[in-house]
Amino acid sequence: MNSKIVTDIVTQDENRIVEKKDLKKVFLRSIPMEFTWNYERQMHLGYCYALLPVLKKLYRGKDLADAMTRHMEFYNTTPHIITFPLGISAAQEEKCVEDPEHADKTTVSTVKTAMMGPIAGIGDSFFWGTLRILATGIGTSLALQGNILGPILYLLVFNVPHFILRYMGTFLGYNLGTSFLSKLEASGSMQLLTYGASIIGLMVAGSMTAEMVYMTLNIPVGIGETATDLQTILDGILPGIMPLALFGLVYWLLKKGVKPLPLTFILMGVGILGAAFGFLA
Amino acid sequence: MxxxxxxxxxxxxxxxxxxxxxxxxxxxxxxxxxxxxxxxxxxxxxxxxxxxxxxxxxxxxxxxxxxxxxxxxxxxxxxxxxxxxxxxxxxxxxxxxxxxxxxxxxxxxxGTPLGLWLMHKCDRYAEEGDVKKFERGYWITGFVPKLIxxxxxxxxxxxxxxxxxxxxxxxxxxxxxxxxxxxxxxxxxxFAMLAQMIMNKKVVVFFFLGYFTVQYLGIATTGVAIFAVILAVVLVQIEQRLSARSNSQNAKDGGELDEF
Structure with a gap:
């Protein structure tokens, strides 16, 4: 794909609040996306940090604070093409300011959440599965002969396509966001988008919860021949019941107004106590 | 040396x-x-x-x-x-x-607890809309757990x-x-914090659909995402037809929508 085509649409329309230089900043600030990766919300800080140049331009005061908080939610996808959802979010936030009557701010969250899974699916298999393995094949075969080109080619084979795609993703995402969203708005289908995106978003969030939340009880039940353990029994009733119960409990506590920080440390404490007394595995 | x-x-x-x-x-x-x-x-x-x-x-x-x-x-x-x-x-x-x-x-x-503590400080800076403190907090959260x-x-x-x-x-x-x-x-x-943001009564079942698809069928998130897109397209089309029927005058305009 020619990068001219990708960046053209932005430059055509001079009335936009978000300019090309802002999107370039988003690209640069997307580079340390995983620098603050954590167990709790993974890439959330990086996402907010990368989008800040756009948010700063669009909002002031309380609105800026709200926008920043909005982008501090859980996010995780392939870091190398994170600019694609970032571009779409930038376009949506811009729309919220240009056309506050029709824009729905929760759509920003649902759309970006809906994209986590599909992007990670394609991205992880392309970057980790294909490109890295290609780089490893070329790099190690030279390195094992003591050739300095081994490590050098290893980095180039991976990072040249990586940075090109990362750069283009910003504009591709933004253009898709603006053109797609204005088309939807014209047809009066914004509500349908929100509906469709929240279906995808919640299914992806549900499946990621099932994949990433682990809780295994280590409590023996019964003695002798019939001895088993509680986890096996629970799994027989409903697989994954413990992680789901934990999710439900945390959700309920948040609704009750318990702050996230104490919850983090309670969960950490439960993990350490569980290991110390052996009731969790 | x-x-x-x-x-x-x-x-x-x-x-x-x-x-x-x-x-x-x-x-x-x-x-x-x-x-x-x-x-x-x-x-x-x-x-x-x-x-x-x-x-x-x-x-x-x-x-x-x-x-x-x-x-x-x-x-x-x-x-x-x-x-x-x-x-x-x-x-x-x-x-x-x-x-x-x-x-x-x-x-x-x-280093994990330290990083989590620092990261939650950034939540506060975001709530205050304080860009300077937020950006400083961002770099501290990144560096400190690695430096110690x-x-x-x-x-x-x-x-x-x-x-x-x-x-x-x-x-x-x-x-x-x-x-x-x-x-x-x-x-x-x-995930609970994310769910609070995007969950509502109309769509809450899809969270459970995603969850149990993984638990029972062992499909990875990519697979679930593909089914989710298909399901969303189908349901949006149904929704569209229903709303078109309810105001049949506008029925012909809303027909062409390509869901991503």
Missing amino acids: VVIQTLLIALLTLAARCHTMFGTSLINRPIVLGALTGLIVGDLQQGIIMGGTLELAFVGAVSIGAYIPPDMVSGTILGTAFAIAAGAGPETALALSYPIAAAYQAVSTL FLPIIPLAFYFGSDAVVSLLNRMPAFIQTGINIAGGLIPALG
Whole structure:
């Protein structure tokens, strides 16, 4: 794909609040996306940090604070093409300011959440599965002969396509966001988008919860021949019941107004106590 | 000479620890670190060969999703440096790297609570809309948990591996196990916060659909995402037809919508 085509649409329309230089900043600030990766919300800080140049331009005061908080939610996808959802979010936030009557701010969250899974699916298999393995094949075969080109080619084979795609993703995402969203708005289908995106978003969030939340009880039940353990029994009733119960409990506590920080440390404490007394595995 | 080498090893460790700052660009991989370690200790050629050997050994060690791989950074730097110092081959580097990587990983999990605490401070700066404090908090959250363990590798290089590995192994095992278990629990909080943002009565069932699709059918998120897109397209079309029927005058306008 020619990068001219990708960046053209932005430059055509001079009335936009978000300019090309802002999107370039988003690209640069997307580079340390995983620098603050954590167990709790993974890439959330990086996402907010990368989008800040756009948010700063669009909002002031309380609105800026709200926008920043909005982008501090859980996010995780392939870091190398994170600019694609970032571009779409930038376009949506811009729309919220240009056309506050029709824009729905929760759509920003649902759309970006809906994209986590599909992007990670394609991205992880392309970057980790294909490109890295290609780089490893070329790099190690030279390195094992003591050739300095081994490590050098290893980095180039991976990072040249990586940075090109990362750069283009910003504009591709933004253009898709603006053109797609204005088309939807014209047809009066914004509500349908929100509906469709929240279906995808919640299914992806549900499946990621099932994949990433682990809780295994280590409590023996019964003695002798019939001895088993509680986890096996629970799994027989409903697989994954413990992680789901934990999710439900945390959700309920948040609704009750318990702050996230104490919850983090309670969960950490439960993990350490569980290991110390052996009731969790 | 050893002091200069130790300082250079410290710099190399810092760069490798902060690889995520450079776009997750694989500069922390054994094939790169092995060559640079070789350069520092004075045998580039051996370093490249050892790096290549270790790269193949650690090829499966990538962080996808929430999986945290063994610490190949300490394993590669120290394994390569000691093997070259001993005049041994790549097999020695490989054999040395594993216990170091395991011992280091155990200790580095202790940085997790610190990182989480720092990160929650940024939540407050965001709520206040304070861009300056937020950006400063962002870099502190990134650097501090990495910096506190930075001296371990250079010290191990300076004093030799045995002394350091035995010291690292003194940490009670349940703490490391506990933090690893907590690593499975804490994402529940992240997803609960996300769900609060996007969940409403109309669509709440789809969360459970996604959850149990994975639990019962063992499909990965990619697969679920594909089905989710199909389902969303179908349901949006149904919704569209229903709303078109309810105001049949406008029925012809709303017909063409391409869902992504």
